[in-house]
Amino acid sequence: MFPISDLIPGNAVIGQSGGPTAVINQSLVGVVEGLRLGLHAAGVAKRVFGMRHGVRGLTKGDLYDMTDMHQDRLDSLAMTPSAGLGSTRDKPDAAYCERVLEACKKHDVRYFFYIGGNDSSDTCRLVREMAVSSDYDLRCFHVPKTVDNDLMENDHTPGFPSAARFVAMACMADFMDNISLPGIKINVVMGRHAGFLTAASALARRRDREFDDVPSATTDGPQLIYCPEVPFDLDRFAADVEAIYAAKGRCHIVVSEGIQDKEGTPIGAKLIKNAQVDAHGNVQLSGSGALGDQLGDLLKERLTPVGGKAPRVRADTFGYVQRCWPDASPVDRLEARRSGQYAAMLPLHGARDGSVAIVRTGSGSEAYLGAAGEPYASDYKRVDLKAIAAKTRHMPKEFLSGHNNVSKKFIEYCLPLVGPLPGFERL
Amino acid sequence: MFPISDLIPGNAVIGQSGGPTAVINQSLVGVVEGLRLGLHAAGVAKRVFGMRHGVRGLTKGDLYDMTDMHQDRLDSLAMTPSAGLGSTRDKPDAAYCERVLEACKKHDVRYFFYIGGNDSSDTCRLVREMAVSSDYDLRCFHVPKTVDNDLMENDHTPGFPSAARFVAMACMADFMDNISLPGIKINVVMGRHAGFLTAASALARRRDREFDDVPSATTDGPQLIYCPEVPFDLDRFAADVEAIYAAKGRCHIVVSEGIQDKEGTPIGAKLIKNAQVDAHGNVQLSGSGALGDQLGDLLKERLTPVGGKAPRVRADTFGYVQRCWPDASPVDRLEARRSGQYAAMLPLHGARDGSVAIVRTGSGSEAYLGAAGEPYASDYKRVDLKAIAAKTRHMPKEFLSGHNNVSKKFIEYCLPLVGPLPGFERL
Numbered sequence: 001m002f003p004i005s006d007l008i009p010g011n012a013v014i015g016q017s018g019g020p021t022a023v024i025n026q027s028l029v030g031v032v033e034g035l036r037l038g039l040h041a042a043g044v045a046k047r048v049f050g051m052r053h054g055v056r057g058l059t060k061g062d063l064y065d066m067t068d069m070h071q072d073r074l075d076s077l078a079m080t081p082s083a084g085l086g087s088t089r090d091k092p093d094a095a096y097c098e099r100v101l102e103a104c105k106k107h108d109v110r111y112f113f114y115i116g117g118n119d120s121s122d123t124c125r126l127v128r129e130m131a132v133s134s135d136y137d138l139r140c141f142h143v144p145k146t147v148d149n150d151l152m153e154n155d156h157t158p159g160f161p162s163a164a165r166f167v168a169m170a171c172m173a174d175f176m177d178n179i180s181l182p183g184i185k186i187n188v189v190m191g192r193h194a195g196f197l198t199a200a201s202a203l204a205r206r207r208d209r210e211f212d213d214v215p216s217a218t219t220d221g222p223q224l225i226y227c228p229e230v231p232f233d234l235d236r237f238a239a240d241v242e243a244i245y246a247a248k249g250r251c252h253i254v255v256s257e258g259i260q261d262k263e264g265t266p267i268g269a270k271l272i273k274n275a276q277v278d279a280h281g282n283v284q285l286s287g288s289g290a291l292g293d294q295l296g297d298l299l300k301e302r303l304t305p306v307g308g309k310a311p312r313v314r315a316d317t318f319g320y321v322q323r324c325w326p327d328a329s330p331v332d333r334l335e336a337r338r339s340g341q342y343a344a345m346l347p348l349h350g351a352r353d354g355s356v357a358i359v360r361t362g363s364g365s366e367a368y369l370g371a372a373g374e375p376y377a378s379d380y381k382r383v384d385l386k387a388i389a390a391k392t393r394h395m396p397k398e399f400l401s402g403h404n405n406v407s408k409k410f411i412e413y414c415l416p417l418v419g420p421l422p423g424f425e426r427l
Numbered sequence: 428m429f430p431i432s433d434l435i436p437g438n439a440v441i442g443q444s445g446g447p448t449a450v451i452n453q454s455l456v457g458v459v460e461g462l463r464l465g466l467h468a469a470g471v472a473k474r475v476f477g478m479r480h481g482v483r484g485l486t487k488g489d490l491y492d493m494t495d496m497h498q499d500r501l502d503s504l505a506m507t508p509s510a511g512l513g514s515t516r517d518k519p520d521a522a523y524c525e526r527v528l529e530a531c532k533k534h535d536v537r538y539f540f541y542i543g544g545n546d547s548s549d550t551c552r553l554v555r556e557m558a559v560s561s562d563y564d565l566r567c568f569h570v571p572k573t574v575d576n577d578l579m580e581n582d583h584t585p586g587f588p589s590a591a592r593f594v595a596m597a598c599m600a601d602f603m604d605n606i607s608l609p610g611i612k613i614n615v616v617m618g619r620h621a622g623f624l625t626a627a628s629a630l631a632r633r634r635d636r637e638f639d640d641v642p643s644a645t646t647d648g649p650q651l652i653y654c655p656e657v658p659f660d661l662d663r664f665a666a667d668v669e670a671i672y673a674a675k676g677r678c679h680i681v682v683s684e685g686i687q688d689k690e691g692t693p694i695g696a697k698l699i700k701n702a703q704v705d706a707h708g709n710v711q712l713s714g715s716g717a718l719g720d721q722l723g724d725l726l727k728e729r730l731t732p733v734g735g736k737a738p739r740v741r742a743d744t745f746g747y748v749q750r751c752w753p754d755a756s757p758v759d760r761l762e763a764r765r766s767g768q769y770a771a772m773l774p775l776h777g778a779r780d781g782s783v784a785i786v787r788t789g790s791g792s793e794a795y796l797g798a799a800g801e802p803y804a805s806d807y808k809r810v811d812l813k814a815i816a817a818k819t820r821h822m823p824k825e826f827l828s829g830h831n832n833v834s835k836k837f838i839e840y841c842l843p844l845v846g847p848l849p850g851f852e853r854l
Contacts, residue, residue, distance in 0.1 A: 016607075019608070020603070020604050020607045020608065022600075025852075050854065064854055073852055076850065076851075076852035077852040077854070079849070079851075079852075080603060080851040080852045080853075081600045081603055081604070081851075082600065082603030082604045082606065082607045083607035083608075084607075084852065084853070084854050085854060086606065086607055086608075086609075087607040087608050088608075089608065169752070169753055170748045170752070172753070173449075173508045173509065173748065173751035173752055173753050174747055174748060174751060176447070176507060176508055176509030176751060177447050177508070177509045177747050177750070177751045179509065179513065180443075180447045180509045180510035180511075180513055180514045181446070181447065181510075181513075181514050181515075181516065185747075288716060288719075288720050288723070288741070288742060289715060289716010289717065289719060289720055289742070289744050290716065290720060292715075292716060293715050293716055293717060293720075296715070314715070314746075314747070315715060315716070316716075316744070316746030316747055316748065317716050317743070317744065317746070318746075318748070319743030319744070319745075320601055320604050320612075320741070320743055321597045321600065321601060321743065321745070321748075323604070324600035324601060324603060324604045325596070325597070325600055326596055326599070326600050326849045327754065422506070422753045423503065424503075424506075424507040424508075425452075425500055425503035425504040425506075425507045425511065426507075426511070427477065427491055427504070427511050427512060
């Protein structure tokens with residue numbers, strides 16, 4: 001253990017940033033618990049403050065004292081989806097970070113924790129660098145969070161398993177609906193740059209099927225899965241659907257909101273009227289049904305009519321419920337909590353900054369087909385902020401299969417994370 | 428008990444029709460169980476057949492023998508969302524019903540069960556009348572099903588409580604998301620003519636709030652609820668949102684897909700490009716995000732900019748996942764099963780036709796605020812087919828409050844049906 005006498009007494013602040021998830025409050029509570037057991041108990045962290053709406057609240061002095069919150073309230077907060085402290089889409093530049101640092105000095109903050117995606121990690125990095133330059137000992141730590149699962153260094157990211165659970169369960173049930181009343185069904189799933197969440201829809205297929213070598217038309221739905229990592233071609237898409245529709249009289253499709261053509265232009269961003277742009281320059285993709293509707297219209301126009309009638313085509317866009325549905329994955333709840341606790345303990349081990357990354361230590365292969373295998377297990381490690389900051393992880397090639405499917409390897413990767421899925425009976 | 432010797436031995440058929448629900452297979456299994464325990468055990472119903480895709484399958488002789496299905500498979504089927512036998516949107520006219528009757532004669536069917544909404548009840552009625560005319564003893568029974576909750580004579584309809592549970596939980600979580608990242612959020616909920624499912628979104632509000640007399644801006648979300656029973660006016664809508672947005676910096680809105688203007692023209696149907704029409708003449712409302720997107724665009728244009736920027740507006744359309752989400756209401760599961768069992772027993776009590784209706788026998792007021800009260804209880808009764816057939820029940824006036832809210836009476840009506848809802852912690 002690092003000598004505690006080397007740590008400067010002061011306050012700690014915790015903030016949440018970016019799109020909320022079902023478990024980001026687990027991480028918040030984890031940091032509070034870790035601080036109370038560690039730095040606060042040691043007399044180093046005097047008060048533990050939450051920032052209201054992230055760095056935006058911090059700069060205004062809008063803080064919420066969590067030092068003495070009753071454990072019952074913390075436990076209840078941890079089970080609440082959304083960012084309990086409020087979140088922000090602000091992406092601080094140098095001037096903004098200067099104000100953040102000033103606020104830290106003003107409130108005697110020496111320990112700064114920020115829960116979010118790669119932009120939040122970048123904020124930690126900037127604030128830390130500025131603190132170092134001005135010779136102010138401010139320890140800055142990032143706790144990972146994103147349903148997109150696109151942080152570097154992480155086996156997976158807190159928030160992703162719960163969103164993947166929702167997508168898998170929604171697709172399981174929706175495929176049964178599609179068998180009941182056959183037609184063409186498109187589901188649009190979140191994921192601006194990374195296809196992990198879209199790929200998770202493959203968990204909807206029954207486990208006793210193979211995934212790599214079987215033609216799409218013979219699998220359970222979704223039969224076609226389009227991730228943003230593979231260039232999306234409208235003609236090829238229509239041909240894919242036509243082939244399965246001709247064979248089965250129905251087709252179940254999952255498409256990432258972030259699909260893009262071979263020039264890298266997002267298909268969705270081109271189609272959304274009045275699209276809004278956030279402070280990060282990201283065009284709004286969620287909160288609109290435009291992509292699904294346009295793809296549906298395309299299929300109605302292009303597909304061969306059956307008995308003189310255009311095929312029945314419907315499109316649903318899963319929307320924000322993917323990231324906030326209350327039935328979170330048990331694995332995700334635990335890991336999000338522990339990620340926060342781990343971050344809070346880092347200063348006690350001498351760390352001045354860093355991010356927490358999840359490492360898989362047991363493959364969880366036993367979750368697949370119930371075969372004898374290794375139980376799922378994970379651990380945590382500290383990584384440099386700059387290894388995470390402003391970088392995006394994509395689906396590795398080995399997780400993809402062809403241009404419209406995922407591999408068995410991906411199923412084995414994802415299945416242990418999402419918790420138990422229901423079993424359905426087919427007649 | 429009616430003398431069994433009066434019942435003509437033959438086969439029984441069961442079909443499912445219209446939009447699937449999370450519990451329509453409970454009703455299917457209920458009919459099978461009721462027949463096996465009753466008519467089949469008595470030697471009257473020789474075989475119990477399922478129709479594949481409703482009357483469409485029956486006319487083609489596409490039947491599935493369920494007589495000896497193992498109880499384990501039945502129990503698993505009952506927990507599976509969707510119509511296990513397949514469903515159909517066919518609305519039989521006289522000529523079609525003639526073919527249905529011919530198929531019944533060909534397969535020696537004497538007991539006909541049809542699970543569905545008011546159209547299915549009408550099919551039962553037509554087939555029964557034709558059988559009577561041709562002096563063929565065919566007993567026809569309807570088992571209620573619809574997420575819209577719009578069947579006459581029923582306190583509520585199997586399928587509704589589970590869909591209401593999904594809508595309530597989605598709105599609970601989405602409201603927390605809306606607090607985290609404030610903005611204007613529109614959620615579009617199923618319900619072509621009846622606003623029950625849209626109204627169920629009010630269960631998302633915390634229970635310790637009043638609902639009748641409190642200004643919308645001060646309640647939890649959804650702050651604005653628009654049912655199809657109240658004429659929808661775009662100007663009034665924009666003004667409602669502006670008022671709450673000005674007060675809170677955010678606004679959480681739920682809108683029925685079936686909202687219509689004062690001339691009775693659906694707002695949604697007007698907006699959807701390439702809308703498809705089914706055999707019942709119903710314009711497609713679900714399976715598209717158009718209504719939400721158009722309402723969102725309207726708000727972006729009309730609302731007062733804040734700091735020179737249009738307000739952040741997002742729209743989600745909950746889509747088919749509302750009717751098939753696997754986490755069904757426990758009350759709904761039980762009642763759907765028992766409705767089927769009850770229908771299967773009706774011939775043993777001398778009934779020649781009829782529909783099953785749910786009667787509430789215990790108010791369930793104890794579910795509200797945990798106050799001392801009456802536990803929820805329900806029972807079943809036989810009603811005439813024509814009392815249900817082709818009729819639509821709407822939200823009673825006492826369930827509405829103003830033009831954009833629901834009453835406390837509605838909350839008391841709906842809350843006992845949906846099963847336990849999570850409790851969230853707010854900072």
